[in-house]
Amino acid sequence: MRYMTPEDLYNIAWVGEPEISPDGARVAFVVTRLDAPGDSYRSTIYVVETSGGEPRQFTAGTKRDTSPRWSPDGKWLAFLSERGEAKPQLAVMPADGGESRLLTDWPLGAGVPCWAPDSNRIAFSAKTGTSPDSDPKKAKPFRTITSMKYRLNGQGFTYDQRRHLFVVRIHIGEPMQITDGDWDDTQPAWSPDGSQIAFVSARHPDREYDSQSDIWVVAANGGDVRQVTPTAGARRAPSWSPDGRLIAHIHSPLVPSNGTLQVVAADGSSSADASGGIDREMGAGALPGAVAQPAWLPGGGILTVAEDRGESALWLAGLPGEGRWVGRSQSVTGWYSVDRTGTKAAIVSASQQTPGEVFVVNLETGSRTQVTNLNREWMQVVPRAHGEKFTVPTDSGTEVDFWLMKPAAFEEGQRYPLLLNVHGGPFGQYGEGFFDEFQVYAAAGYGVVFCNPRGSSGQDTGFARALVGDMGGPDYRDVMAAFDAALERAPWADRDRLAIMGGSYGGFMTSWTIGHTTRFKCAISERAVNDWYSMQGASDIGGTFNRQYLGEDATIQDNLESLLRQSPLTYAKNIETPVLILHSENDLRCPISQAEQLFVVLKQRRKDVEFVRVPDEDHELSRSGRPSHRVERFRVILDYLARKL
DSSP: OOOOOGGGGGTOOEEEEEEEOTTSSEEEEEEEEEETTTTEEEEEEEEEETTOOOOEEOOOOSSBEEEEEEOTTSSEEEEEEOOTTOOOEEEEEETTOOOOEESOOOTTOOOOOEEOTTSSEEEEEEEEEOOOOOOTTSOOOOOOOOSSOOEETTTEEOTTEEEEEEEEESSSSOOEEOOOSSSOEEEEEEOTTSSEEEEEEOOSTTGGGSOOOEEEEEETTOOOEEEOSOSSSEEEEEEEOTTSSEEEEEEEOSSSOOOEEEEEETTSSOEEEOSOSOOSOBSTTOOTTOOOOOEEOTTSOEEEEEEETTEEEEEEEOSSSOOEEESOOSEEEEEEEEOTTSSEEEEEEEOSSSOOEEEEEETTTOOEEEOOOTTHHHHHHSOOOOEEEEEEEOTTSOEEEEEEEOOTTOOTTOOEEEEEEEOSSSSOOOSSSOOHHHHHHHHTTOEEEEEEOTTOSSSOHHHHTTTTTOTTSHHHHHHHHHHHHHHHTOTTEEEEEEEEEEETHHHHHHHHHHTTOOOOSEEEEESOOOOHHHHHHHSTTHHHHHHHHHOTTOSTTTOHHHHHHTOGGGGGGGOOSOEEEEEETTOSSSOTHHHHHHHHHHHHTTOOEEEEEETTOOTTHHHHSOHHHHHHHHHHHHHHHHHHO
C-alpha cells in the first residue's frame, strides 16, 4: 500500500466540461492529463453513452482539445483545438467521429463555440488587436496606457486587445465580426429563432473603475446593439427562454455578493429575481471561458448550480415559487448541460476522496448514474483521506463550517502534526470536492484543517460581506475559532507541531495570522497580499479590488490609515514564527513585490524566513502551472514542513 505523492498529479485523469447530446444518448467530455515528458497538459475529448459502457476517445490532438458542444440537430461536434504552437482554434467534426477541420486560424485564438438553432452557424468571442511579439531579440514598441485595466494575470498586456463576437458558417465562408469598439464582448447566446445573439459587455462610462457588466443583444448579422439590463452589478451567462421573450442570467449586485438567478424581458422592459428563495452563490464553479448558462427546462423551471456550505449542486428554480435541489450529492464542478427534453443533465461530480467523473442526472427524480470511472485503477492502489465536517459559532451568531482530515495512515495512539490551510478568494469555499493538496499533505503524515470563514461563499450575502472594511478581523477570528474547535476534536494532534499555510487570500491570512499570534511552529505564505498600499497600483485588479474589500474610501489618497490597518506588513514586526514565502515571478494578481516586501522586513529583523521564487509562472501555479513546477512546489512545501515540524 502506498499513499498519494506529488507525482500522482501525472496519474489522475482530470475530467471536465460534460456536454450531453440533444437526444440525451451520449455525453462528450474533456479528459486532461499532465504530460511529464512534454512538461505540459494534454486534453482530449471523449464520448460515453448515457446508458453506460466504456468511453470512446474522440479527438487525438497533441495538445489540448476542449469545450465540446453538440449541434442542436446532433450531427456535429464543435470544440476548441490547440495544434502546434497555435492558440486554441474553433474546430468541427461529425458527431459520429472522423476527421475534424478548423474553422479559424487566428494568432490570438478563438473562444468557446455557441451553436445557432439552425446547426449551420456558430457564434464565439475572440480577441482582436495585435499579437504579442514572441521574438526576444526584436525590439518591442513603447506601450501607451490610457486605461487602468491594461493587463491581466496569465495573459500579460491586454490594452490593445479586445474581445468581440463573431459568427461563422460551418460549411462555407470566413468568420464575420458582428461587434466592435473599445470594450470586451463575451458569452454569446442565440435567440430561439436564430435572429439575435445576447452577450455580456461592460460599455458604461465607468467600466474601467468597477466590475459591472450588462446583457446586450445584437442581430446575428451585426448592426446596432441594444442594452437589456440596467447597469447595477455584474451580469453573466445569458440564456434565452424557449419562446424568446425572456433572458435568464446570473447577477451579482455587489462584490463580494452572491450571484442570483435573474430573468429579464428580452426587450428590457422588466426583470425579476428567479432564484427560488435562497441566498446562495449561483452559477459558480465554471471554468474560465466556459460559462455554465442557466438552462430553461421545457416542463418549467430554470436549472443552475448553487453553492451551499461546502457543496455545489444543481438547483432548479424559476418563476414563480420555491426552488429545489436536484440530485444533491458530493460536489458539482460547475459546468453542466441538459438534453433537449429537459429530463437529463450531465455533470462532473467529485468527493473529497474521488476525482471528478461524469454523472447523468434524472431531473425529474434526482437520481444519478455514474457513466465514467477513469480513475478506477489509480484509486484502487492509492488510499485517500476524508475530512469530517463540523461547525463552530462565530461572534456574530452565524456558523463557520470546518473539516478535520486525519493523516492517511492514521493509527490510534500516535501523535501527528496539524496543518491549517486557508483558501483563496476570499469569496470561495472549501468543502466536499477533491483537492489534491489535502490528499498530498495527509499522505505525508499531516492532519489537515480547512474552513470557510466569513468572507467565503456558500452562505448568505451578509456572511460574504462581513469582512468588507475589516480584512483580518472577523475572518481571522473565524479561522482561529475553527482551528481551536478542530484541536478539541483531535486528541491525536501534537500541540507542539502546528502549522498554517494558504495561497492568495489564504496567503494574506497566513501572513496576518503569524503577525497576531505565535502559536504556530511554522507558516507557509503563498502568492499573498501583504501590503494593500502597493497592491492598489501594482495588481491587475488592485484598482477595483481594494475598494470592494477594504472599503470605498480605502485608497492611498483618501484613507491611507485603512490600507495600513488591514495590511499584514504593518504587523510584520510581531512575527516570530518561521515562515516560508513562496511566490511566482510573473504573478500579476498579487505581484511578487508583495513577497519581496515581507521577506526584506523579516530579514532586517533577523527572523527565520525563506523565500522561494518560482520563475515563468503566474498566480495560477498550483492549479495550471507547468507540471514540473507544480510537483516541485509540493516538494518545496513538504521539505519545509519536514524540517520545521
